[in-house]
Amino acid sequence: MYTPLTAGTVADYVRNSPVADHIFKQNDELTVVDLSEGGNVNLIFRVHSTEDANRSVLVKQALPYARRYPDGMMPLERARIEHDLLALEEKYCPGLTPKVFHYDSVMHVNLMEDLNQHLNMRIGLSRGIVYPKFGQDVGRFLAHTLFYTSDIYLPSAEKKAMVMRFINPVMCKVTEHLFFNEPCKPHPNNRWTTPQLDEQVKAIYANRALHGEMLIMKEKFMTQAQALVHGDFHTGSVLLNPEDTRFIDPEFAFYGPIAFDVGSMLGNLIIGHAAQEAYQPDPDKRAAYRSWIIETIGTIWTTFDSEFRRLWAKDGDKEEWKSPHFQDHYMAELFTDTLGYAAAEIFRRTIGMAWVDDFTGIDNPNERAKSEALALKTAETWLLNRREIKTIQQALTIVSNTPI
Ligand SMILES: Nc1ncnc2c1ncn2[C@@H]1O[C@H](COP(=O)(O)OP(=O)(O)OP(=O)(O)O)[C@@H](O)[C@H]1O
Ligand SMILES: [Mg+2]
Structure with missing residues (x-):
């Protein structure tokens, strides 16, 4: 019982x-x-x-x-x-x-397995710890787990049986609300660091294009049964030390858009990047650690992209899916959607219900709001301009150049 x-x-x-x-x-x-x-x-x-x-x-x-x-x-x-x-x-x-x-x-x-020699990555980021393997581990993990559960690899009927096995409607509904509906318009669950963020939140609430783009991401989340996604793939779902990385907690898994997992992780690293404003008072050390986070985001995307294409060439159904034109389209769309989902993740973690320790761990409300404002600016720019941003370098230049 x-x-x-x-x-x-x-x-x-x-x-x-x-x-x-x-x-x-x-x-x-x-x-x-x-x-x-x-x-x-x-x-x-x-x-x-x-x-x-x-x-x-x-x-x-x-x-x-x-x-x-x-x-x-x-x-x-x-x-x-x-x-x-x-x-x-x-x-x-x-x-x-x-x-x-x-x-x-x-x-x-x-x-x-009890990972008692590992630290939650949110804590690692707040302490300024460098994890040299992390970017490649994330890129490789995403490429392998998502490629081998996608239609590019699995026979059609087998894939559809997997969709049934991992149907997860209640958990999906939580995400549909918390990510896409609540954070960007007035909702009783929303909360933010007041009054420092009031103006920025008001502008987000008034931005109709932003609401529309969030619904585009939501509709894809609900309809694109592209691969078996982890569904909650953020820095709090990583236990690690500099030598070893483990991804935990896939209870939200379902057949959804590949970019949802990639974007969730990128969004959380942008949050970790923004929060350094408060965690690292020494400007040189702060700049160095931020450079490592930016470099890591670049490594995640480039590793994911090259590894996914490599598996496609090695183990994809050669006849059914063979078309360089189609592959380039598939990967480019993943990139565009990754920026959109990263933005949705930042909104829900900053002004929605699902606050994170990266920000709540900052005691001084002015410092906290400054960090949050920085992450929110990246989210807005990535979401609204994602179709024009063609490379990860372009996306990261936006982050580095955002005025604080
Ligand atoms: N295998 C593990 N080894 C060591 N510690 C673990 C392990 N799994 C979970 N933990 C500890 O428990 C914490 C919460 O784990 P987990 O995220 O799986 O819980 P949860 O109830 O699903 O919470 P949430 O979904 O809100 O993150 C982790 O951050 C970690 O500190
Ligand atoms: Mg969980």
């Missing part, structure tokens, strides 16, 4: 699970750490041997609602989707996700 785990029950649950003998010694006493506050949605516990904290497992259990917003019902089924996608990601791009040891379909629990 399904029952939510507690700090008092989870150790026994783990001890009686099929993975216990593989992880712990027979007489291990177990210590429980509740990590649920690190996210908004699920119950999360670390259970480790009291004697050696490296003998450990991460327990993630879905609740029938979002933990921080108990009024918002969410399907338990998302735990199965998370499990299945983590398994597929490991298949198509090994070593960049936590290993899943066991899925319990009654308790809606995933038991997975």
Whole structure:
């Protein structure tokens, strides 16, 4: 029977699970750490041997609602989707996700590798840590997981069966509202750093072209079953250290636009870039760290683009999809849409409901508003001019030249 785990029950649950003998010694006493506050949605516990904290497992259990917003019902089924996608990601791009040891379909629990040597990337960005492998890891991960679940690779019927297996309507509905409907017009869920951002928000609310462009992105999100996307691919879904990158939390996965994942990550890096205004007081160090973020965004796109094209040549259906003209069109459209989805991500994280630690961690409201204003300017420019921006270098020049 399904029952939510507690700090008092989870150790026994783990001890009686099929993975216990593989992880712990027979007489291990177990210590429980509740990590649920690190996210908004699920119950999360670390259970480790009291004697050696490296003998450990991460327990993630879905609740029938979002933990921080108990009024918002969410399907338990998302735990199965998370499990299945983590398994597929490991298949198509090994070593960049936590290993899943066991899925319990009654308790809606995933038991997975505890990444206790890794840091959430939002924290890493706020501390100015350089991650040399991150850009290439993101580009490669996106190219592999998205190419091998797209129509360019999968036979038509197989792909359609995958669409059914990963149908995720309630989670999609959350995104449809939080990304595309709420942030750019008056809505009770919206909040921002007042009064410093009042004028900028007023201008966004009054901009009809901007609303129209957001709906163009929304309609594509709802109709373009292009590949199996992660659905929540932001810097808070990355646990890493300079040597090792892992992507977690694909509970929003569904068949959607490839550019949604790419754009979500780029948007969050723009947020990390903007937030340096407050995190790094030394102007030289700030400029150097910002250059690394900009370079990383460039690496993500160029790695993704070249790797996706390489897989297309190697494993794409050669007869059905062979056309350099079509491929160039496909990749160019992905780029344009990536800028649009990055913008939507920045809006929802800045003036919508889904605030992020990058900004909320800045105590001084003037500094916070300055950082947020910077990110918002990039979002507006990318969204409204995305069809004219042809290269990632052009897009990044806009970021570097935006006056603070
Ligand atoms: N495999 C793991 N190893 C170590 N820590 C983890 C692991 N998975 C999650 N965590 C910790 O729990 C936090 C929240 O995880 P996750 O994002 O999966 O939760 P969530 O409930 O889906 O929240 P949200 O969707 O709001 O991000 C992470 O930031 C990390 O600190
Ligand atoms: Mg989540």
